[in-house]
Amino acid sequence: MKFVCVECSKVFAEFRYTCTCNGMLDIFQDFSGLDAEELKRLFQSRLSDRLSPYASGVWRYKELIFPDVEDSAIVTKYEGNTGLYRSDAVASYAGTRSVWLKAQSENPSGSFKDNGMTVAVTHGRSLGYDRFTCTSTGNTSSSLAMYASLAGRKSYVFVPNKNISLNKVLQTLAYGANIFSIEGTYDHGIKFLEENSEKLGLYICNSINPFRIEGQKSIVYELAQVMSWKLPDWIFVPGGALSNVSALGKGLSDLYALGLIDKLPRVALVQAEGASPFYKMVAEGKTALEAEPNPYTRASALNIGDPPSWRKAQRTLHETNGVAVSVTDEEILNAKAVIDASGIGCEPASAATVAGLRKLVSQQIVDKDETVACILTGNMLKDTDALREYHLEDNKPFSNKIIPSSLTYDDIFAVIK
Numbered sequence: 056m057k058f059v060c061v062e063c064s065k066v067f068a069e070f071r072y073t074c075t076c077n078g079m080l081d082i083f084q085d086f087s088g089l090d091a092e093e094l095k096r097l098f099q100s101r102l103s104d105r106l107s108p109y110a111s112g113v114w115r116y117k118e119l120i121f122p123d124v125e126d127s128a129i130v131t132k133y134e135g136n137t138g139l140y141r142s143d144a145v146a147s148y149a150g151t152r153s154v155w156l157k158a159q160s161e162n163p164s165g166s167f168k169d170n171g172m173t174v175a176v177t178h179g180r181s182l183g184y185d186r187f188t189c190t191s192t193g194n195t196s197s198s199l200a201m202y203a204s205l206a207g208r209k210s211y212v213f214v215p216n217k218n219i220s221l222n223k224v225l226q227t228l229a230y231g232a233n234i235f236s237i238e239g240t241y242d243h244g245i246k247f248l249e250e251n252s253e254k255l256g257l258y259i260c261n262s263i264n265p266f267r268i269e270g271q272k273s274i275v276y277e278l279a280q281v282m283s284w285k286l287p288d289w290i291f292v293p294g295g296a297l298s299n300v301s302a303l304g305k306g307l308s309d310l311y312a313l314g315l316i317d318k319l320p321r322v323a324l325v326q327a328e329g330a331s332p333f334y335k336m337v338a339e340g341k342t343a344l345e346a347e348p349n350p351y352t353r354a355s356a357l358n359i360g361d362p363p364s365w366r367k368a369q370r371t372l373h374e375t376n377g378v379a380v381s382v383t384d385e386e387i388l389n390a391k392a393v394i395d396a397s398g399i400g401c402e403p404a405s406a407a408t409v410a411g412l413r414k415l416v417s418q419q420i421v422d423k424d425e426t427v428a429c430i431l432t433g434n435m436l437k438d439t440d441a442l443r444e445y446h447l448e449d450n451k452p453f454s455n456k457i458i459p460s461s462l463t464y465d466d467i468f469a470v471i472k
C-alpha cells in the first residue's frame with residue numbers, strides 16, 4: 056500500500072493524512088494477481104456469511120480495501136448491505152423510465168459515512184490510537200461516535216453551532232462522543248484538526264483520511280455486485296465535502312481496472328445552490344476551486360464551502376465524462392417529499408440526487424430511457440425538523456397533513472371511503 060498525492064504525485068510509504076504540499080492523498084494498492092472471476096466468486100460466497108467481518112457490505116471486499124488488516128482487528132457493525140429500490144413515483148417525478156435508489160441511509164448509524172468509518176476506525180485502532188476525532192455537520196460525527204464506542208475508544212467531535220440537525224448532534228452525544236460546538240462551519244473545524252490533531256494525539260476520521268475513501272468505495276462495489284456487475288448508464292451523488300463522489304470515482308476505476316465491469320457509468324454530482332463551489336468551478340470553466348466563505352443550504356449535510364476532496368471529485372468527473380449540477384433548496388425538499396412518500400425516505404441532502412436528475416432530464420442531458428442509480432446518503436429521521444417544516448408548517452406542493460382529532464367517526468368514514 057502506498058500513499059500518492061493527487062496534486063504533486065509524491066509517493067509516501069507510511070500513512071499520513073495529506074502531502075507536504077497539502078494535497079490530498081490517494082491509497083494505491085497493487086491489484087496484480089487478482090482475477091476478476093475469482094473475486095466475483097469470493098464476494099458471492101461471502102453473501103451467506105452472517106457472523107464474521109465478511110458479513111459486512113464493506114469487508115466483503117476486504118482484498119480491494121484494506122487487505123493487510125487482521126480479521127480480528129476489524130471494527131464492524133455489518134455496515135453496507137443496503138437496499139436497492141425502484142420506485143415508479145420517483146421515476147415519474149424525475150421524468151425517466153426507471154430509477155434505482157441505493158439506500159445508504161439503511162446503514163447502522165443511518166448514513167453512508169459508516170462505509171468509510173468502519174475502515175478508518177479499524178485503521179486508527181490498528182496504529183494504537185485511543186482517541187478519534189472529526190469535524191462534522193452530524194453524519195460523520197454520529198458514525199464516528201458509534202464506531203469509537205464499539206471499539207472501546209473515545210471520540211472528540213467538532214460541530215458547527217448553527218445550521219445543522221439537532222437529531223444528528225443528539226445521536227452523536229448518545230453514542231458517547233465528547234462534543235465541541237464551534238463558531239463557523241465544517242471548513243473551520245477541518246482547519247483546526249489539520250493544525251492540531253497531532254499535538255492532541257487524535258486520529259482524524261474525516262475524509263481527508265484516505266482510509267475513509269477506501270471504505271466508501273464499497274458503495275459502488277456493492278451496487279455493481281447486486282446488479283450482476285453491470286452498472287447503470289448514470290450514477291447520481293450529492294456533493295458537500297465531496298468524499299462520496301471521490302470514493303465513487305476510485306471504486307469505479309478499481310472495478311474497471313480489475314475487469315469486474317466493462318463499461319464506466321457517467322457520474323452526476325449534485326450540489327445545493329447555496330453551497331456549490333465545485334459546481335461553480337465546473338460551470339465557469341475554471342480549473343481550481345474558489346472556496347465559498349458563507350455556505351448555506353437547508354440540506355445541512357451539504358453546508359460546506361471549501362471541500363477538501365475537490366481535486367479527487369474533479370478526477371471522477373474527468374474519468375467518467377461526468378457532469379456537475381446545482382439545485383435549489385426548494386427543488387431538494389420537493390424531491391425529498393416524493394422519495395419519502397415512495398416508502399424509501401431520505402434526509403434532505405440525499406434528495407439532491409433526484410432533484411438533479413429531474414433537472415438534467417429536463418435539459419435533455421440525461422435521456423429518459425437511460426438507466427440511473429441515485430445514492431441516498433442519509434436516513435429521513437436524521438432531520439425531523441425538515442419533516443415538520445415541510446408537512447406541518449409550510450404549505451408545500453407534496454406535503455401531507457394530519458387529519459384533526461376533532462373529526463367525528465362519520466367524518467372519518469367519509470374520508471376513508
Ligand SMILES: N[C@@H](CCOP(=O)(O)O)C(=O)O
Nearest residue numbers: 191192194195261262296298
Ligand atoms: N456532511 C458531512 C461533512 C463531513 O464530511 P467528511 O467527508 O469529512 O466526513 C458530515 O456528515 O459531517
